[in-house]
Amino acid sequence: MWSYILRRLLFGIPTLLGVTIIVFTLLHLAPGDPISSMLPADAPLEVVLMIKQQMGFDKPLPVQYWRWLTRVAHGDLGNSLATRRPVLNEIRAALGNTFLLAISAACIGFTMGVTLGTTAAFFQGRWLDKAVSAVAIAGVSLPHYWVAILLIIVFSVTLNWLPAMGMQETSGGSSLWTLLRHMILPSIALSLIPMGVITRMVRTSVLEVLQQDFVLTLRSKGLWARTVTRHVMKNAAPPVLTLMGLQFGYLLGGSVLVETVFSWPGSGFLLNLAIFQRDIPMLQGVILVLATFFVMLNLLVDIVHSCIDPRIRRT
Amino acid sequence: MAESAIIHVTQELLEGPAGTPMSYWQLVWWRLRRDTVTLTAAAVILCIVLSALLAPSLAPHKPFEGSIRKRLAPIGTAGHLLGTDEQGRDMLSRLLFGGRLSLLAGVVPVCIALLAGSTLGIVAGFMGRGVNMLIMRSMDIFYAFPSVLLAIAISGALGAGVGNTIIALSIVFTPPITRIAESVTTQVRGWEFMEAARASGAGTGAIIRHHMIANVLAPIFVYASTLVSVSVILASGLSFLGLGASPPNPEWGLMLNTLRQSIYVNTWVPILPGMMIFLTSMAFNLLSDGLRDAMDVRL
Numbered sequence: 001m002w003s004y005i006l007r008r009l010l011f012g013i014p015t016l017l018g019v020t021i022i023v024f025t026l027l028h029l030a031p032g033d034p035i036s037s038m039l040p041a042d043a044p045l046e047v048v049l050m051i052k053q054q055m056g057f058d059k060p061l062p063v064q065y066w067r068w069l070t071r072v073a074h075g076d077l078g079n080s081l082a083t084r085r086p087v088l089n090e091i092r093a094a095l096g097n098t099f100l101l102a103i104s105a106a107c108i109g110f111t112m113g114v115t116l117g118t119t120a121a122f123f124q125g126r127w128l129d130k131a132v133s134a135v136a137i138a139g140v141s142l143p144h145y146w147v148a149i150l151l152i153i154v155f156s157v158t159l160n161w162l163p164a165m166g167m168q169e170t171s172g173g174s175s176l177w178t179l180l181r182h183m184i185l186p187s188i189a190l191s192l193i194p195m196g197v198i199t200r201m202v203r204t205s206v207l208e209v210l211q212q213d214f215v216l217t218l219r220s221k222g223l224w225a226r227t228v229t230r231h232v233m234k235n236a237a238p239p240v241l242t243l244m245g246l247q248f249g250y251l252l253g254g255s256v257l258v259e260t261v262f263s264w265p266g267s268g269f270l271l272n273l274a275i276f277q278r279d280i281p282m283l284q285g286v287i288l289v290l291a292t293f294f295v296m297l298n299l300l301v302d303i304v305h306s307c308i309d310p311r312i313r314r315t
Numbered sequence: 316m317a318e319s320a321i322i323h324v325t326q327e328l329l330e331g332p333a334g335t336p337m338s339y340w341q342l343v344w345w346r347l348r349r350d351t352v353t354l355t356a357a358a359v360i361l362c363i364v365l366s367a368l369l370a371p372s373l374a375p376h377k378p379f380e381g382s383i384r385k386r387l388a389p390i391g392t393a394g395h396l397l398g399t400d401e402q403g404r405d406m407l408s409r410l411l412f413g414g415r416l417s418l419l420a421g422v423v424p425v426c427i428a429l430l431a432g433s434t435l436g437i438v439a440g441f442m443g444r445g446v447n448m449l450i451m452r453s454m455d456i457f458y459a460f461p462s463v464l465l466a467i468a469i470s471g472a473l474g475a476g477v478g479n480t481i482i483a484l485s486i487v488f489t490p491p492i493t494r495i496a497e498s499v500t501t502q503v504r505g506w507e508f509m510e511a512a513r514a515s516g517a518g519t520g521a522i523i524r525h526h527m528i529a530n531v532l533a534p535i536f537v538y539a540s541t542l543v544s545v546s547v548i549l550a551s552g553l554s555f556l557g558l559g560a561s562p563p564n565p566e567w568g569l570m571l572n573t574l575r576q577s578i579y580v581n582t583w584v585p586i587l588p589g590m591m592i593f594l595t596s597m598a599f600n601l602l603s604d605g606l607r608d609a610m611d612v613r614l
Binding site for chain 1: 452453455456457458459460461462463464467468469471472473544548551552555556557558571575578579582583585586589590592593596597600601604
């Protein structure tokens with residue numbers, strides 16, 4: 001067990017290094033000089049050269065990468081070009097808000113997905129199965145940014161039940177209730193994709209287990225339906241759990257569009273802002289932090305998976 | 316999942332549904348013809364593609380022609396069947412024209428990724444050892460990013476533009492296709508007829524061309540087809556963020572974004588572009604599901 005965890009952790013290191021290379025390359029993908037966005041177009045050549053030297057852009061790329069990497073390893077992601085404040089502080093504040101949204105969306109999506117998927121599998125081929133499959137395929141086909149707008153149109157504009165944007169009321173104090181009210185619509189919009197994906201996966205997974213001989217044995221032994229269901233669920237769980245881990249990661253990284261629609265002050269909103277202000281350190285910072293979380297999440301999923309299903313430790 | 320991505324020779328294939336033997340593709344077609352859902356989806360896609368292609372002759376108005384006096388007309392206005400947008404331009408015309416960029420930015424990346432990914436994957440699977448290690452480990456790095464994040468990061472760094480959207484999405488979809496192609500190729504390589512081909516003196520190139528491609532292409536193609544709907548949603552999503560098409564060009568994601576501010580004035584016109592994205596993505600999803608069943612591929 002421990003050797004497996006250690007091996008997985010070691011495999012994580014080259015992945016993380018690769019992530020830093022990609023994030024570093026992003027800066028140089030940008031058209032023109034990395035510093036051209038910081039200076040006015042008519043800046044004198046001496047000033048441009050001076051700033052280039054100050055920021056180390058005159059050095060060869062591997063040297064620049066190494067310097068950047070050592071700074072990042074010390075927790076220094078640089079300062080935002082737009083606000084001049086350390087990138088890490090800004091991200092830390094926003095990341096909490098993104099987690100909040102991702103967790104509530106995951107709760108909704110996963111619960112719905114498991115319930116619907118299991119129901120569909122047990123009623124395979126009947127109308128209930130077909131209805132659930134239709135819902136699931138709609139869930140994965142819906143552009144969630146459009147659903148976000150639809151929800152605003154219905155629940156904010158037409159019915160005026162729930163707020164359309166932000167996390168708190170602009171006037172008046174903050175309370176848990178107002179926070180919850182603000183969370184409802186974005187969480188629902190975000191939960192659709194995981195709901196659809198999990199439903200389809202649970203359905204396939206449960207169906208596969210249901211066709212195995214041991215289920216027939218359990219049934220022929222006269223065990224209660226509930227006991228059989230428990231055995232089936234336990235065997236269908238590992239691939240579903242892996243997918244849930246991945247989906248949670250997608251929620252963290254994929255909330256950019258929904259956060260933008262609802263002006264939710266999370267990491268996606270920050271990323272969107274950084275793109276439009278051409279704030280490259282901020283862009284790199286947000287992506288690096290989110291990708292690091294994603295890699296760690298994958299690791300965690302693998303380890304949990306190996307605890308549930310010891311067979312995979314051998315591969 | 317990916318390990319079993321092989322065409323299964325079923326009982327149907329051996330005996331033929333009507334008692335006569337059928338070739339693989341005849342059988343696929345036989346199954347597709349009976350699948351009304353998939354046929355409907357294909358018809359919907361055909362309609363959307365045709366209406367985008369024929370937009371210049373179908374559209375009742377010019378897509379760039381606006382009028383301040385006719386801004387945000389509701390659905391059903393005389394002369395403007397689907398209303399007008401925030402600049403008084405005819406919605407129906409813009410939706411028809413919008414399909415061009417949206418479909419282009421949605422479908423082309425998957426085609427590029429299919430080409431790049433299957434080449435990389437087949438080479439990795441066929442060569443094995445060091446080459447496999449090199450290709451597959453570098454693809455693994457891209458798995459460290461959620462796909463939406465990677466797409467936004469690349470096109471955010473490259474800057475706005477449909478060309479950049481296509482580049483970004485092609486990069487996003489290449490690693491998953493490579494993975495599938497590699498795992499399918501590795502399996503097929505172990506089959507006996509491959510050894511027979513080698514024993515009879517066929518070279519690597521000939522084996523790949525004559526024996527490998529035909530056996531691995533179906534599963535890779537089916538997998539790639541599942542990505543089209545995601546690609547359509549993501550491409551329009553990038554435009555929605557202002558990273559794709561630039562105004563005043565009609566594009567569904569961009570139209571959705573600019574009309575978003577108008578929901579308090581005219582509630583229902585702004586949802587139309589999103590409806591088109593949904594319809595397209597749903598049709599592609601259903602079609603790829605149908606193809607997978609008809610071609611009997613397990614992914």
